[in-house]
Amino acid sequence: MLRRPIESTNSKPAILAGALSSPGHSRVTDFLAQKTAQAANPGARIPRGRAAGALTIAIDTREKYGWKFAGRPLAIERRALPAGDDVAIVDEAVVAVVERKTLENLATSLSDGGLAFQMQRLAEVARAAIVVEGDYPDLFRTQPGRGSWLADMLGRLAVRYPEVPVIFSGSRRFAEEWAYRFLGAVAADRVESS
Numbered sequence: 341m342l343r344r345p346i347e348s349t350n351s352k353p354a355i356l357a358g359a360l361s362s363p364g365h366s367r368v369t370d371f372l373a374q375k376t377a378q379a380a381n382p383g384a385r386i387p388r389g390r391a392a393g394a395l396t397i398a399i400d401t402r403e404k405y406g407w408k409f410a411g412r413p414l415a416i417e418r419r420a421l422p423a424g425d426d427v428a429i430v431d432e433a434v435v436a437v438v439e440r441k442t443l444e445n446l447a448t449s450l451s452d453g454g455l456a457f458q459m460q461r462l463a464e465v466a467r468a469a470i471v472v473e474g475d476y477p478d479l480f481r482t483q484p485g486r487g488s489w490l491a492d493m494l495g496r497l498a499v500r501y502p503e504v505p506v507i508f509s510g511s512r513r514f515a516e517e518w519a520y521r522f523l524g525a526v527a528a529d530r531v532e533s534s
Contacts, residue, residue, distance in 0.1 A: 423461035436526035
């Protein structure tokens, strides 16, 4: 069976399809995604990519093994933070907070109740998240026999503090990547809205 190409009288879709499949043309797809979202949600504010402006991230002075954010266009400063390990700063104000956790650290802070107090402090900030350098299934393996209890505790804290999402990133590298994008998006949103 021979297949014939579909003929179109409108050349725009063919040109656009070529642009979408070409490497380096993500701006076209970003533009289309934004236009589609605006059409589906008239009047809604659709977030854009991170602003090209300067991003300032403050890292807590007590953080010994924090992320380096190497090769990123940002300013890094160290200061004592009341909550979290990394924060985005806009006009000297903290606009977003990220608490970094390894799987072992998450399991320990769930067991001793420390995570509940941390989430309470994080909930006081407009935008906050906990980023775990690992996968959710691995939580069950951190403390044999207690994995489901740890998962139950995490579920209860998620219900108590829905404004503080817990993100399982899979690895340290992806946790840093996610945190950079989250902090940058919040900072850009703050700059756009002011």
